[in-house]
Structure formats: C-alpha cells, structure tokens
Amino acid sequence: MLLKVCGMRDAANIVEVLEVAPDYLGLIFFEKSARFVGHDFELPPDLLASTPKKVGVFVNHTLAQVVEKVNKYGLALAQLHGDESPVFCQQLKDALPQLQVVKVFRVANDFDFAQLKPYKPFCDFFLFDTKGKDYGGNGVVFNWNILKQYDNELPLFMSGGLSLYNIQELQDFVTAHKLRVHAIDVNSKFEKSPALKDVEKLKELRRRLQNTPTQNTEKQ
Ligand SMILES: O=C(O)c1ccccc1NCC(=O)[C@H](O)[C@H](O)COP(=O)(O)O
Secondary structure, eight states: OEEEEEOOOOHHHHHHHHTTOOSEEEEEOOTTSTTBOOTTOOOOHHHHHSOOEEEEEESSOOHHHHHHHHHHHTOSEEEEOSOOOHHHHHHHHHHOTTSEEEEEEEEOTTOOGGGGGGGGGGOSEEEEEEOOSSSSOOOOOOOGGGGGGOOOOSOEEEOSSOOTTTHHHHHHHHHHTTOOEEEEEEOGGGEEETTEEOHHHHHHHHHHHHTSOOOOOSOO
16 A cells, blocks of 8 residues: 655655655645645755655635646645535546546545545545544544445545554455555644654554555556
C-alpha cells in the first residue's frame, strides 16, 4: 500500500516529512480547516524537487478555483471532499485530462454504495473517510466491515483515524477481504498539533508499511 500524508503547510515540517518518502502529499485548500495551507502558501524547493505526487484537497470549491490551484502548485490529483457531483468530476476531467480525480465519500454505517456508480467514469480513485463533525481530519475510524459491500471497481485511498495502533489491523482486513486499496491516507493521528506532522511516528509507519507487498491498484 502506498502512503499519503495529508495536511501540512510549514516548510521545515514538509522537508522533514519528505524524509519518510511519502508517495502522496496532501495540501488542504479548504479555508475553514485547521490545516488550511493559507493564502500565501509557497511550495518549499525540496518539495518541488522531490517525487511525491501533490494532492489538492478541496471542499465544494468552484471548477475555476480547483483549476487555478492545480496549475499554480502542479497538483497531480484533486481530492474532492465535499458534495461535488458526478457532473463536476466530469467537468474537471474535461478541463484537466491529466489530473487524477479522487472523490471522497464520508462513510457511516448506513452508507449506500449505489451512490458511487455515476462517479466511476470520471474518477480515478475513491477515498473512504469517516463521516464526522468536520468534512475531514476527524481522527475517527469507521466500521470497515461496511467495505465488504464495495465492488472493488475503482482503487481506493483508505482514510479515517488511521494510526500506529490500527494500521496492522487494517492491513489484515484489506488482505482478508481482497480490498483494492491503493494507498492509506494519514493525518491527525500523526500530528503534534494541527498541520504539524510528527515525523518520528511517520517513520515508524513507513517501516511497518515496507513489510507489505504493493499491488497494481491504478485504474485500468
Ligand atoms: O484534515 C482536514 O482538516 C480536512 C478538512 C476538510 C476536508 C478534508 C480534510 N482532510 C482530508 C484528509 O484527506 C484527511 O487525511 C482525512 O480526512 C483523514 O483524517 P484523519 O481522520 O485525521 O486521519
């Protein structure tokens, strides 16, 4: 499983996080988030020169706002964390064909998997996060058993309260149920304070993930 670390803005902290060699770095463009990058955010030169794909996290932004951030920061993926429609995903793909679109679904026990269908032609990945009081970064795990209903058609980012305490359990669950998990997405459980990542914890996570086989989970 690949690794996405989400929600940094401090240049020195980003440089430290890069030592862990994440596969994806999430930058949050939602102004109401405690992890909002800010209006004057500049990419640290180390990030420009390094390999992780940059993921922009958006919540009900307009198409023009997403396109502007993608172009400004060289984002490879847009993670749509709000109530964006399938038509919005289609418009984004039409505007930026190279961009990978990740539609987020906030999951609770009554989650209806039928709602995924109209998104499939316009998305590269789905991300399952916990439905909580905030749009994201709630630090709460959802009941993974509900994923037994998922048809595995699009590869997944798995999210929601992932920590050093539950990562092995998640890996076992994914293997047992042959879930097509492309990457895990970690955030608040690897922080010293909002937006400041605890790099020692991330290094331990990286060590544990290195012992798991990676799968071909790109969209076919
Ligand atoms: O993290 C935020 O503050 C946030 C706010 C609004 C929308 C999305 C947000 N985070 C996006 C993520 O991808 C998080 O990693 C995901 O929600 C999981 O967070 P956590 O439960 O803290 O691990």
